[in-house]
Structure formats: structure tokens, C-alpha cells
Amino acid sequence: MDTMYWRDNSLYLLDQTRLPFEVTYVKLETYEQVAEAIKTMKVRGAPAIGAAAAYGMVLGALKYSGGAREFEQYLRKVYETLKSTRPTAVNLFWALERMWMRFQKVKNGTTEDVFTGLLAEAYAIFNEDVELNKRIGKYGLDVVPDNATILTHCNAGTLATAGYGTALGVVRAAYDAGKLKRVFADETRPLLQGARLTAFELLEEGIDVTLICDNMAGYVMSLGLVDLVVVGADRVTANGDVANKIGTYSLAILAKEHGIPFYVAAPYSTIDLNLTSGHDIPIEERNPDEVRKIGDRLIAPPQVKVFNPAFDVTPAKYITGIITDRGIVRPPYRENIKKLFGGE
Numbered sequence: 279m280d281t282m283y284w285r286d287n288s289l290y291l292l293d294q295t296r297l298p299f300e301v302t303y304v305k306l307e308t309y310e311q312v313a314e315a316i317k318t319m320k321v322r323g324a325p326a327i328g329a330a331a332a333y334g335m336v337l338g339a340l341k342y343s344g345g346a347r348e349f350e351q352y353l354r355k356v357y358e359t360l361k362s363t364r365p366t367a368v369n370l371f372w373a374l375e376r377m378w379m380r381f382q383k384v385k386n387g388t389t390e391d392v393f394t395g396l397l398a399e400a401y402a403i404f405n406e407d408v409e410l411n412k413r414i415g416k417y418g419l420d421v422v423p424d425n426a427t428i429l430t431h432c433n434a435g436t437l438a439t440a441g442y443g444t445a446l447g448v449v450r451a452a453y454d455a456g457k458l459k460r461v462f463a464d465e466t467r468p469l470l471q472g473a474r475l476t477a478f479e480l481l482e483e484g485i486d487v488t489l490i491c492d493n494m495a496g497y498v499m500s501l502g503l504v505d506l507v508v509v510g511a512d513r514v515t516a517n518g519d520v521a522n523k524i525g526t527y528s529l530a531i532l533a534k535e536h537g538i539p540f541y542v543a544a545p546y547s548t549i550d551l552n553l554t555s556g557h558d559i560p561i562e563e564r565n566p567d568e569v570r571k572i573g574d575r576l577i578a579p580p581q582v583k584v585f586n587p588a589f590d591v592t593p594a595k596y597i598t599g600i601i602t603d604r605g606i607v608r609p610p611y612r613e614n615i616k617k618l619f620g621g622e
């Protein structure tokens with residue numbers, strides 16, 4: 279199953295708002311449509327958002343009909359529009375920055391040069407991501423005991439990436455190596471990425487998955503049913519703090535209380551060395567109706583006040599290790615994350 283693909287100068291996105299009941303692709307022909315698809319979470323998951331935005335830049339360039347002199351200013355507007363879609367996952371900004379750098383290299387060429395250059399960069403961002411995830415899976419295998427039960431939150435799988443997944447990349451690698459017994463998937467309210475996407479994705483591959491409500495995780499751990507927790511990340515700061523789907527922080531504390539290793543799986547593109555700690559990460563707040571409703575169905579008084587942060591920050595002290603495409607980083611995180619990027 280492809281999260282997205284490029285064909286005939288259009289981006290086709292698997293509409294994740296319709297999963298698991300309908301597998302449909304939407305055809306996007308403008309950058310505004312891509313921005314809208316990211317905001318409404320037709321595409322979601324940090325690396326997938328980045329790749330979609332990269333293709334959005336290509337569509338922006340492709341549809342330009344003005345004069346040559348205004349092109350750069352126009353493309354900057356495309357960049358800013360895509361950048362303003364979701365604030366927390368750093369992969370979006372990372373991918374757009376790559377696209378902008380590529381544009382700087384090709385901007386003095388022909389229109390064809392610009393288009394070909396941008397498309398090549400978008401392809402590279404997309405294709406590299408699958409490779410990074412496979413490496414995360416390979417490194418992650420080291421921390422998975424035999425006959426393991428892994429608990430995960432949200433969806434950090436194929437659907438959240440260009441393919442294979444980060445946290446579910448570790449799950450896949452463990453499954454392929456014959457080390458996996460079962461997976462517990464948190465349903466992940468309010469938008470149910472665990473129930474709708476992780477359960478769907480793992481069932482498709484014949485991986486043993488058991489769905490639980492978010493508030494069951496503590497009890498499941500207390501029964502001794504979980505060997506390790508593996509989750510994805512939307513942003514990792516220089517000190518090892520991690521922003522991920524709301525509920526991740528509570529899971530980390532529960533895991534610590536029960537002596538269960540808690541791992542975060544993320545590619546280098548999710549690490550933001552510009553931020554010193556998790557306090558600096560912008561946390562997206564979404565429409566209150568996502569909490570008042572499940573799907574289209576109201577489950578609370580329509581006038582009730584709601585707080586709906588889409589992410590939380592797990593302090594580094596709760597994290598056993600961060601499984602990256604360059605190896606597993608362990609405490610002390612500040613030093614070891616720096617080393618990952620070649621710094622002393």
C-alpha cells in the first residue's frame with residue numbers, strides 16, 4: 279500500500295481520513311490542495327507530511343503562469359503556505375528547507391530545469407525515507423527480546439511515512455526476524471490513528487495486533503503483558519525530549535513505573551538541533567469538535583469546553599533510547615545526539 283505516489287504531474291494521496299473502511303486515493307493538482315490535505319490529515323505522520331509538502335512545492339512550480347521575475351517570490355509563498363499547515367512535526371520544515379535549497383541551485387535555469395530539479399528532490403526525500411526506516415528497523419531489532427510483546431501508540435507505520443514505518447518499522451523487523459509475539463495498539467483518541475490505521479496496517483500484514491483503549495495501557499502493563507513500548511516522534515530536541523501524539527507522555531511514565539523499556543523510533547529528519555528542549559516545541563491545538571465527536575457523531579454536549587492538544591512532550595528522562603537510522607542513542611542525550619550529527 280502506498281501512502282502517496284506521483285503520476286502524470288499530480289500527487290495521489292491515500293485518504294487516511296477514510297481508513298480503514300475505504301482505501302481511496304485523492305488526486306491533488308495544486309499546492310493549495312496539498313496544504314489542505316495536510317491540515318485535514320488526509321496525509322499525516324511526520325515523515326509523510328514532509329514528503330507530501332515536498333511534492334506540494336513541485337505542484338506549485340508546475341502551475342506557475344506569471345513572469346520569470348516574480349517566480350521566486352511566488353514560490354516562497356508556496357513554501358510559506360505549506361509550512362503553515364501543521365506546527366509540531368519538524369519533518370515538514372526539514373523537507374521544505376531541502377526543497378528551497380534545491381530551488382536555489384536550479385533557479386537560474388530554464389523552467390524545465392526548475393521543475394526537474396524540484397521533482398528530483400521530492401523523489402529523493404520520499405525514497406530516502408523508506409531506506410531510513412529500514413535502518414531504524416534493523417537497529418531496533420537489538421532491543422527486542424525473543425517472543426516480544428510491543429505496545430505502540432498512534433500510527434508510526436507505513437501510513438505515517440514513505441513506507442515501512444518507524445515504530446512499526448521496528449515491529450516489522452521483529453516480525454520478520456521471528457521475534458514478535460504480539461502488538462498492543464492504543465486506539466489513540468481523539469482521531470483514533472491506532473484503531474483506524476495501526477490496527478488496519480498490521481492486520482494487512484498478518485501481524486498479531488490487539489486493540490486497547492488508551493486508558494487500558496496501565497492495566498495491560500500491570501498484568502505483565504508488555505515487554506517494551508515503541509512509539510514514533512514528531513520532533514526530538516537537542517536534549518532528547520520528544521514530541522509525539524498526545525498520550526505518549528502518560529505511556530512513558532506508566533512504562534517507567536512498571537520497569538518497561540520505552541523506546542522512540544525516529545529518522546534523523548525528526549531531530550531538531552535548533553531547539554534546546556521540549557519546552558520550545560510548538561504544540562498544535564486542533565478543532566474542539568475532534569474531542570466532542572467520534573467521527574461525525576457527537577458524544578458530548580455540543581457547548582462543552584474542550585482542550586485538544588494534538589501532541590505532548592515526553593522528557594528525555596523517561597526515554598530508554600531513541601532508535602534512529604544512524605543507531606540507537608542513549609543517555610546522556612545532549613552529548614550523544616550531537617555525536618549522531620558528527621559533533622563532539
Ligand code: MRU
Nearest residue numbers: 322323324434438444510511523
Ligand atoms: O497527528 P498525526 O497523526 O500526524 O500524529 C502522528 C504521530 O504522532 C506519529 O507518532 C509521528 O508523526 C511519527 S510518524 C513516523
